[in-house]
Amino acid sequence: MSVGEREYEGKGEEAIPLAERISPHPLALSPSDTLLQAEGLSKSYPTAAGTLDVLRDVSMSVRAGEVVAIVGESGTGKSTLLHLLGALDRPTTGTVCYDGMDIFAKDDEALADFRNRSVGFVFQFHHLLPEFSALENVAMPSLIQGRSVSQSEPRAKELLAMLGLADRADHRPAQLSGGEQQRVAVARALMNEPKLVLADEPTGNLDTHTAELLHDEIVRLARERTQAFVIVTHNPALADRADRVLHLREGRLTDEG
Secondary structure (H helix, E strand, C coil), rough: HHHHHCEEEEECCCCEEHHHCCCCCCCCCCHHHHHEEEEEEEEEEEEEEEEEEEEEEEEEECCCCCEEEECCCCCCCCCHHHHHCCCCCCCCCEEEEEEEEHHHHHHHHHHHHHHHEEEEEEECCCCCCCCCCHHHHHHHHHCCCCCCCCHHHHHHHHHHHHCCCCCHHHCHHCCCHHHHHHHHHHHHHHCCCCCCCEECCCCCCCCCCHHHHHHHHHHHHHHCCCEEEEEECCCHHHHHHHCEEEEEECCCEEEHH
């Protein structure tokens, strides 16, 4: 069931909430399922007043098929941590291993290929290309990989339909609402079927109903396709749906629930 479909399926007089049907129990995984392992991550920037330490000795792991929420006040380093986990930036110290391989041992060209093939990114402000349609934006990661339009468009259409946007495929970003643009960005992140999806406030621009449906879709993808999601969020409802919640305070990962 997709974002564009009903939240409930009736069974006689009973109607079972989609959230309960997708994820009735916490995900049971073993440490051997670890997809991503970060150790001792620190990130500092030089400033006129001295060194600004954004992250301090952060270590965490993410398992295949797991939904991890990262919460904390603004300015605590949550987005910086996502950028390091997805190799958008290099740490000052520390390592990130993906499937057992140190990603920062790669050169910049290899890192770019890793990001395109293995990681999906959802940013708070979409970053859609304004001159292209929703369909073209979603297909872009596949085209960058060298696949043809005829190879890429069927999956892009499938993803847009899954997120309730089948009738908006030919619209450019300026013709879409903020919520529709965010769903296009989610579809684009899923285009190359990455094992890891990193999302920075993915429901920040969505109304409550659409946000709840997107929460359901994230959990469904994690369960059915064993995709891992690491989500920075201020949304308590989304954090409640995660398998684990990690807390960042003043650049440190202080506790876990």
